[in-house]
Amino acid sequence: MTKIFATLVISLLVSSCAFAEGLEVLTLVETQGQSDTGLLVNASDSLKAEYFPDGKMPSQILAFWVKVSDNGILFDTGLRAGNIPAELSTKGIDTENVKTILLTHLHPDHFGGLVNAEGKATFPNAEVYVSKPEYDYWVNELKNDGVISALKLYKVNQFAFGDEVVAGVRAIDTSGHTPGHVSYLAESGGKKILIAGDIMHFQIIQLPHPEVAVKYDVDPVKAVQSRKFLFDYAAWKNIPVAGMHIMIPGIISVTKSGESYVKQ
Numbered sequence: 153m154t155k156i157f158a159t160l161v162i163s164l165l166v167s168s169c170a171f172a173e174g175l176e177v178l179t180l181v182e183t184q185g186q187s188d189t190g191l192l193v194n195a196s197d198s199l200k201a202e203y204f205p206d207g208k209m210p211s212q213i214l215a216f217w218v219k220v221s222d223n224g225i226l227f228d229t230g231l232r233a234g235n236i237p238a239e240l241s242t243k244g245i246d247t248e249n250v251k252t253i254l255l256t257h258l259h260p261d262h263f264g265g266l267v268n269a270e271g272k273a274t275f276p277n278a279e280v281y282v283s284k285p286e287y288d289y290w291v292n293e294l295k296n297d298g299v300i301s302a303l304k305l306y307k308v309n310q311f312a313f314g315d316e317v318v319a320g321v322r323a324i325d326t327s328g329h330t331p332g333h334v335s336y337l338a339e340s341g342g343k344k345i346l347i348a349g350d351i352m353h354f355q356i357i358q359l360p361h362p363e364v365a366v367k368y369d370v371d372p373v374k375a376v377q378s379r380k381f382l383f384d385y386a387a388w389k390n391i392p393v394a395g396m397h398i399m400i401p402g403i404i405s406v407t408k409s410g411e412s413y414v415k416q
């Protein structure tokens with residue numbers, strides 16, 4: 153299986169993720185579709201019409217499998233336990249072999265795949281990692297049933313912003329979209345990648361206009377600040393950014409131009 157995995161990874165690196173070579177990064181696609189521009193916040197009608205004349209925005213739900221120092225890590229799980237396990241399986245990775253799941257935050261399109269159709273753990277041998285402020289918000293403050301029942305199926309490890317969560321992966325505070333939203337900086341073999349969750353939802357408008365937020369942002373002002381902080385850092389250090397709603401293959405490198413960002 154190792155050999156199959158390596159072959160697939162190399163082919164993927166060549167085809168779509170050449171800028172992340174050195175780290176083995178697989179993009180896992182759950183769905184692709186369209187969203188309505190009514191989801192946008194802090195965008196005028198004329199600005200929306202400039203980028204989306206028909207009122208529809210391309211959208212996708214992704215997860216990532218990243219090999220960091222020989223450890224395979226699943227970053228987020230998608231909305232349902234369907235396509236992400238299937239995608240992993242085509243890469244030679246069975247759900248039983250997923251040992252480490254790092255969640256960026258606790259919205260359903262990121263943790264929902266933890267639970268299979270029978271209500272059991274999709275990844276029976278995995279431990280789940282989530283930031284303490286995110287856990288506190290959904291479990292202790294909101295007492296969200298979906299989150300609580302999903303996390304009950306796993307050993308859950310909480311961490312603080314700034315912690316090295318597992319070897320080679322550090323959690324960066326990018327809260328705002330949710331109170332404990334993190335981006336992960338993964339480093340292996342001298343190569344780095346930022347796995348940035350929902351740092352951005354609709355890149356066609358949010359790269360040139362990072363001030364545009366979405367209705368799902370718990371704190372839109374802070375979400376905008378976090379987006380600018382992370383993309384400033386990524387542009388400065390020339391680190392690719394993987395995002396669960398970035399257009400396929402879900403990984404971009406950016407440069408800064410005034411207050412905007414430009415995909416390289």
Ligand SMILES: [Zn+2]
Pocket residue numbers: 259261262350396397
């Ligand atoms: Zn999301």
